[in-house]
Amino acid sequence: LLGPVTLMGGALVRQGISSLHAIQDWVGAGGMDKLIGSGIGVRIEEFTTRFLPGLDLGALDLPGLLAASSSASASWMLKFGGGLLGQAGVVLGKLVLMLFVLFYFLRDGEEILSATLHLLPLRSSQEERLILRFRAVSRSAIFGAFGTAAAQGLAGGIGLAIVGIPALFWGAVMALASLIPVVGTALVWVPACIYLLLVGSWGKALFLALFCGVAVGSIDNLLRPLLMSGQARMSTLWLFLAILGGVDAFGLIGLIYGPLIFGLLAVLLFLYEEEFHGFLEAQDES
Numbered sequence: 414l415l416g417p418v419t420l421m422g423g424a425l426v427r428q429g430i431s432s433l434h435a436i437q438d439w440v441g442a443g444g445m446d447k448l449i450g451s452g453i454g455v456r457i458e459e460f461t462t463r464f465l466p467g468l469d470l471g472a473l474d475l476p477g478l479l480a481a482s483s484s485a486s487a488s489w490m491l492k493f494g495g496g497l498l499g500q501a502g503v504v505l506g507k508l509v510l511m512l513f514v515l516f517y518f519l520r521d522g523e524e525i526l527s528a529t530l531h532l533l534p535l536r537s538s539q540e541e542r543l544i545l546r547f548r549a550v551s552r553s554a555i556f557g558a559f560g561t562a563a564a565q566g567l568a569g570g571i572g573l574a575i576v577g578i579p580a581l582f583w584g585a586v587m588a589l590a591s592l593i594p595v596v597g598t599a600l601v602w603v604p605a606c607i608y609l610l611l612v613g614s615w616g617k618a619l620f621l622a623l624f625c626g627v628a629v630g631s632i633d634n635l636l637r638p639l640l641m642s643g644q645a646r647m648s649t650l651w652l653f654l655a656i657l658g659g660v661d662a663f664g665l666i667g668l669i670y671g672p673l674i675f676g677l678l679a680v681l682l683f684l685y686e687e688e689f690h691g692f693l694e695a696q697d698e699s
Contacts, residue, residue: 542683546677558637570584
């Protein structure tokens, strides 16, 4: 596990740094100055003068800002890569701890589960439904979140490779961005399209926008609800609200916690409704 992950992480850092250095080289070669003096720059300046009179583009050192930000990003990535190597011992220790605990879970899992169920104030049939629901929701949450992210990262990486943008690094970034609700992969491919427009690659920009907007976006709209609502039998609307609530309460890990908590709550309410069906019916008629 550690070998492939280390090689993958090193390749990601190298490709990310090369992408940022390419931006610095483009700025250093006068690409930004040429762009500002071109027809595009003139039209942008006319637009801001007309609709955004308070924004003075002439006072902004755009080449300097772009070069400084890309340099800072490259330095951060170098530091991040070094930090990964420095944390190798910590990662290895956590891996050993995980395997140690996993060994006992696999060996004594049935006994642990039986002892836990013995303490629950539920009948055996109810406990079985609760376990089945927990498994279904857990699998749906994990496969739905990370399966969709992997598929979108792969598809987005293919589109980026076709237009000549480093696909491994930015495809991985796109996979991570797909975990963010609403905006998702647009955080990556929209700036990429803007970059292609700035360098004059209109055809590549149009292709990437159509490819990511249609193909990559369709993966999120079709695959995520299919994976997350299939086994768990959850409505897409409730699933969407559970994801938003989970992210708001727990952060990024809420993509899993939200549907999991919502699914368990749903099965507990179902058990309650089944146990007190007569009382609830009488209450409705009173």
